[in-house]
Amino acid sequence: MQWHSFQEFIAMGGYGFYVWSSFGITFLAMAIELLALKKRRQRITNMLKQETV
């Protein structure tokens, strides 16, 4: 473990803004991709359901 306190961990030696923005953006992008894919699948299954009816 590199850190002595939670504040120190958040501050990232003064690079906090840059480090946390980078990690945040990366996982946000992945989350958006997953959400878009889920929506696409729902759209298709709804369409196919209507066709069956």
Next chain:
Amino acid sequence: MDIVKSKSGINWLKYASPKTFYPLAGQLIPWFSVGAAVLIVYGLYLGLLVAPTDFQQGEGYRIIFVHVPAAWFSMFLYLLMAGYAILGLVLNAKLSHMMAKSIAPTGAMFTLVALVTGSFWGKPMWGAWWVWDARLTSELILLFLYIGYFSLQSAIDDTNRADKASAILAIVGAVNVPIIYFSVKWWNTLHQGASISLTKAPAMAAIMLKGMLIMALGFWLYSIAVILARVRCEIMERDSKAALFRQDI
């Protein structure tokens, strides 16, 4: 057929048909998803909590734990997409074109992530969000190639023609990938050289390297899961009459 069959006892060509691929992909997705989640959490633990401070770049270097794997997969997924495009053209296999098309969004996402996280690294280290350096510029061109690929796919109504035209674009654009990779060697770039290469010992602490590789492996499993799920959507869209996924609806 027999040549493919004889060596392994398995008829691999069977999986080239969307009909058999659809349920297989469905069975594989949960495994890849769980693997990706476990590896990414472990990678975050190593990168943010265990890895030591860099003696030159302080804590700011920790951006590499997401930046480098994203940049690797932006390039690797492009080559994979071009590979499937070649297969699609040579074998005239629909599933290969569907694979290529399904890889593109994930590749583009990682390209964007690599560019943006690179900016967040560049600002504190170089003092600039962006410079027209060979590495950065060629990575930006990669993003434009992905965007061009989507645009071409959606601009042509006929699916077969759209597949073929965009496959050619993907293959021609592949020449950009070695340019990105070797740009730091060929030109005098502001971007630092490779931290890991096949010929030299890695220029970083073993624990940093481990964190980065675990994260990269997590991104790889994530990519596979997402791409398989997208291919399934593609199969459903293209062949809505097929009975094979009716039980899923």
